Amino acid sequence: MKNTKVLVEELEQGKYDSVLLDLYVDAEKLDYQRKRYIETIKKYEETFGEGEVEIYSAPGRSEVGGNHTDHQHGMVLATSINLDALAVVGASKDENIHVMSEGYDMVDVEIDDLEARHEEEGTTAALIRGVTADLKGKGYEVKGFQAYVTSDVLIGAGLSSSAAFEVIVGTILSGMFNDGKIDPVVIAQSGQFAENVYFGKPCGLMDQMACSVGGMIHIDFKNPEEPVVEKVPSDFEAYQYSLCIVDTKASHADLTDDYAQIPADMKKVAKFFKKNFLREVPEEEFYNQISAMRGLLGDRPVLRAIHFIEEETRVQKEVDSLKAGDFKEFLELVKESGNSSFKYLQNVYTTNDLNQQAVSVALAGSERILGKHGVCRVHGGGFAGTIQAFVENDFVEEYKRRMDKVFGHGSCQVLKVRQKGGVKVLG
Template sequence: MRQINQIVEEMKAGAFRELLRDIYVDEGVIGYQEERYVRALGEYVKIFGEQEVEIYSAPGRSEVGGNHTDHQHGMVLATSINLDAIAIVNKNEDSSVNIYSDGYGMIELCADELEKRPEEESTSAGLIRGVLAGLSERGYKVGGFNAYVTSDVLNGAGMSSSAAFETIIGTIISGLYNDMVISMVEIAQVGQYAENVYFGKPCGLMDQTACAVGGLIHIDFADPAKPIVEKVNVDFEEHKYSLCIVDTKGSHHDLTDDYAKIPEEMKLVAEFFGKEFLREVPKADFYANIAALREKTGDRPVLRALHFFEDNDRVADQVNALNNGDFEGFLKMIKQSGDSSFKYLQNIYTNKDVQNQSMSIALAVSEMTLKDHGVCRVHGGGFAGTIQAFVQNDFVETYRAALDAVFGEGACHVLKVRKYGGMKVM
C-alpha cells in the first residue's frame, strides 16, 4: 500500500503515464485518466481520511458474437473495453465493508454476515454481499475494507456495469486477503452467483467472464463450472476498423422480466427434448420438430431457440474467420447476428412499450449511414441501451456525427480493446 498524497504527486508529475497507456490503450484518454485517478484519490480522503491505499480496476465489456447464448451453455465472443470501474481501497481489521460508490452514496455491511437478505435484491449491497458469500463458500478468506468506487462504464447501457462492479469487488478481496491467487474465471463465476442469487437477476456467465479475464476472448460454456476461455489475437487497427458503441439513452429499468423470458422460453424448447439447456439438444432434432414445438410452446420460444442454434454456430465461424485473417467474413457474420437478434430473438425493444424503440432507430440510422463502410448489431442484453458498430476508421467521424445528431452529443463512443480484466493497478 502507498500513501495517497505520494500517489497524487507522482500522478500529476506523469510518473504513471506508461502504466495508464498500457491499461487504457488510447493515447487520447491518458490525461483524462490522470485527472480521474487524482479526483478519486481526493474523494477517498474526504470520506475516509488520509491512508495508505491500493488501487483496483475492472473493465466493462463488449459482446462481439453470441447474443443470449451463454445462459444456454453456448459460446460467445467478447472483449473487455477501455472503460472501467476503479476503486481506491484500504484494508480494515473490524470486518466492516464500507464502499462509497460515486453517484450512489455509502454502502455498509459486515463481512461476517453473508446470508442473503431479501430486502437487498436489486441493490448494490446485494451484489457485494453475494460476491463475499460466494468467495467465502469457495474457501477463500474475506474481510473488511474501505473503498471509494467510481466508474465510467455506462450504466444501464449494455456494457456490463454490474459485472464490472462484481469483478472489482472480487478482485479487491483477492488482493487484500488472498495474495491475488483467485483465478479471474472463479471471480466471474462468483459474480454470476451474486447476480443470480443475491441480486435476483437471471443471467449467464458471459458478462462476468469478459470483464474479469480481459482481452478479446472466445468462451465455451458447455460446462459452466469449467468454461473454456481462448484468447483471440486480432488487431482492429490493422484492418482499419474501429469499435463504436452507441448509447441510445434507453434505460434497463423495469426490464428484468423481459430478460428473464429469454432463458425461460429457450428452456421450454429444451424441456421438450428432455434437456435442461438448448446446448444439449441436437440442432437437427430441433429443426425436425418445429411443428410440434409450435403447438407445445408457442411461436416465440421456437424463434428464440432458432436464434440460439444459428448464433452459437456463428461464434465458432467468427473465431475461425479472425484466426484466418478473413476480416470481411467476420464483419458479415456480425451483421447476420444482429439480424437474427432482431427477427428471431426479438430483444430490440420491449413489447410492453412499442412506442419506445430507441435501439430500432439506432440500427436503422446506422444502416442508412454506414452502407458499405461498416456493420451494426444489438449490443448486450438488448431491449434498451446500446448498439455496436464496426466502422472503417476514415468513416468514424461521419458515423459519429449522424448518431450524435439523433441521440445527443457524446452518444457514440469510439472504444479500444483492453488486454486486462480485473487487476490491481498499484
C-alpha cells in the same frame, strides 16, 4: 500499498503514464485517466482520510457474438473495453467492508453477516455481500476493506456496469487478502452468484467472464462450472476499423420480464426434448420437430431456439475468421448476428410499449449512414440501451456526428479492446 498523498504527487509527475497507457490503450485518453485517478484518490481522502492504499480496476465489456447464448450453455465472443470501474482501497479500521460509490451513499457490510437479505435485492450491498459470501464459502480469505469507487462504464448501456462492479469487489478481495491468486474465472463465477442469488437478477456468466479475464475471449459454457476460455486476436486497428457503441438513452426500467422470458422460452424448447438446456438438443432433431413444437409451444420459443442454434455456429465462424485474419468475413458474421437477434431472438424492442423503439431507430439509421463503411447489431441484453458498430476509421467521425445528432451529444463512444481484466493497478 502507497500513501495517498504520494500517489497523487507521482501521478501528477507522470510516473505512471506508461502503466495507464498499457491498461487503457488509448493515448488520447491518457490525460483524462491521470486526472481521473488523482480525483478518485482525493475523494477517498475526503471519505476515509489520508492513508495507505491500493488501486484496482475492472473493465466493462462488449459482447461481439453469442447474443443470449450463455444461459443455455452456449458459446460467446466478448471483449473487455477501456471503460472501467476504478477503486481506491485501504484496510478498514473495524474489519468490515465499507464502500462509497460516486454519487451514492456509503454501503456497509459486516464480514460476519453474509447471508442473503431479501430487502437488499437490487442494491449495491447485495452485490458486495454476495461476492464476499461466495468467495468465503470457497475457502478464500475474506477481511474488511474501505473503498471509494468510481466508474465510467455507462450504466444501463449494455456494457456491464454491474459485472464490472462485481469483478472489482472480487479482485480487491483477491489482491488484498489472497496474494492476487484467485483465478479470474472464480471471481467471475462469484459475481454471477451474487447477481443471481443476492441481487435477484437472472443472468448468464458472459458479462462477468469478459470483465474478469480481459481481452477478446471465446468462451464455451458447455460446462459452466469449468468454462473453456480462449484468447482471440483482436487488433481491429490493424484492419483500420473502430469499435463503436451508441447509447440510445432508452430506459431499462420494467424490462426484467422481457429479459427473463428469453431463457424461459429457450428452456421450453429444451424441455420438449427432455433436456435442461438448448446446448444439449441435437440440431437435426430440432429442425425435424418444428411442426410439433409450434403446436405445443407456439412460435416465439421456436424462433428464439433457431437463433440460439444458428448463433452457436456463427460464434465459431467469427473466431475462425479472426484467427485467419479474414476481417471481411468477420464483419459479415457480425451483421448476420444482428439480423438474427432482430428477427428470431426478437430482443430489439419490448412488445409492452411499441412506440418506444430506440434501438430499432439506431440500427436503421446506422445501416443508412454506414453503407459499406461498417456493420451494426443490437448489443447486450437488448430491448433498450445500445447498439454496436464496427466502423472504418476514416468514417468514424462522420458516423459519430450523425448518431449524436439523433441521440444526443456523446451518445456514440469509440472504444478500444483492453487486454487486461480485473487487476491491481497501483499500490
